[in-house]
Amino acid sequence: MFVTVEVSIRMPRSDRAGHPGRTPLPPAPPYGLETTMTTHHPIAIIGGGLGGLTAARVLHANGTEAAVFDLEASAGARTQGGMLDIHEDSGQMALHAAGLHEGFRGIVHEGGQAMRLLGPDGTVHVDEDDDGTGTRPEVDRGALRDLLLDSLPDGTVHWGRKATGVRPIGGGRHEVAFADGSAVTTDLLVGADGAWSRVRPLLSPAEPAYTGISLVETDLLDADTRHPRAAAVVGTGSFMCLGDRRGLLAHRETDGSLHIYTALRADEDWIDTIDFGDGAAAKAAVLAHFEGWHQDLRALVADADGAPVPRRIHALPVGHRWDRVPGVTLLGDAAHLMSPFAGEGANLAMLDGAELGLAVAAHPGDLEAALAAYEEGLFPRGEASAAESAANLEIMFGGHGLERMAEFFTSAPEAG
Structure with a gap:
């Protein structure tokens, strides 16, 4: 690789007045070394x-x-962190071009293509196991x-x-x-x-413009041991529960934790109305939008470890x-x-x-x-x-998101 380097350095200069025949130099600047480098x-x-x-x-x-x-x-x-489903016709094509597809297969999260869709009352509408034949295997982003x-x-x-x-x-x-x-x-x-x-x-x-959707992210650590009911609700892969213009989305990570996304149609400044520095108050403010939902679903937020993290969704x-x-x-x-x-x-x-x-x-x-x-x-x-x-x-976040997504998954099992 061809690299050229241009460096200009300004060094601090000492007073040389004691040296015969030399003009006294100005005092040193208050910094030791100023360097600009362009490569x-x-x-x-x-x-x-x-x-x-x-x-x-x-x-x-x-x-x-x-x-x-x-x-x-x-x-x-x-x-x-976070799990990604790597699609056969895009991400996996890239990995083939990179000569890394074999290495990719070695980091696939077995069971990660399982999918569950629930309603706010806890009713299970879709429950698909990962039988190993799917074309969108899950891997840890890291x-x-x-x-x-x-x-x-x-x-x-x-x-x-x-x-x-x-x-x-x-x-x-x-x-x-x-x-x-x-x-x-x-x-x-x-x-x-x-x-x-x-x-x-x-x-x-x-x-980028705000899409009208805000997310609040939470985690349940060591879920099978510390949060067994939540672990059973989410399952071994991805999870979705949709209500009226809101939802809970989740996935199981390779370390056994659950990563939860609370999604809401909300004004762009909604996040600013909540003190996310106060974890308990933030959880309560989020859960106020999920009144009447099954207690096991609300627990995905209420029992979360650590403070919730907000994120607005933007798009070009x-x-x-x-x-x-x-x-x-x-x-x-x-x-x-x-x-x-x-x-x-x-x-x-x-x-x-x-x-x-x-x-x-x-x-x-x-x-x-x-x-x-x-x-x-x-x-x-x-x-x-x-x-x-x-x-x-x-x-997903319209008036009939649950019904439409249930139809979507049952008519095209791998579309999600």
Whole structure:
């Protein structure tokens, strides 16, 4: 990989008045060393999530190195929890392209494709076991991320690099500034930096909008031992309980804990009306929206370990796209942020990353041809999944979400 380094250093200077023939120098500044460093990388990927790492891996597998810049301080700085169902026609295709599908099979959570759908009174409407024949196996997000990280050469990912600004510098090249004072220039800038992408404004003025759904996340740890009734309600895989414009969603994680999402149609400022610093008060405020629900369902929130964590759900416009701009593109949420109700976010990010890597490999020496080919597939793929996600949101959190989802699962068992 070709790297140039330009460094300017301003050192503190001592008073040399005692040396004959020398002019006294000004006193030292109040800091010890000020350094600005700019490096050049032919391909710079901003964001070390699943999509960015997949792009780097597929590029590497095809003989092209890329540098990945991530704001986290290290690979283990933050828990990468949560379960993902990896779809045969998207995420698994990406893993095949990355040469990692065999490793992926080794981290699959057996039993994770089981699915339960309940009504607010506790009635079970759908109860599907995982018989091992499904095409959307569940994996732990952190384990999948580790699989990708371990497949990259040492030094590929630059940790602790939070992008603070990007700008074109001519000839299709761009410069990215980071919070630590460093900067990089690049021939191909890839925005894999999520919902609030710093790279996206180079291509599009679009911004994520609130979807009308707010989530509150809670956990039940060591569920089989400490919360056996909740463990029985959720089952071995995924769980959903839907009422009038609200619901409880959950999944069992590989460590035996249950991760719960309370979902509500709510005003955008609803979260601001609750003191989430007071766990008991926050739980009570959330449960006020679930009066009359079965006690075992309410216990998924009431008995949670730790404080609830709120999250508003945002999305980019369905069909978001941009005109071709030399030397820059997007993938994953930066390109097509959508609600999580089609399970496509991580899968599409990985497929985007793989398709970008393959396009660069298929057009050696011609980045613009590669980007044009990549975006030709990116736009319709993202639009279709975003439309599906938006439709599922309306189905799940409309007036008859339970009935419509029961019909959905029984008519197409693997559609969820």
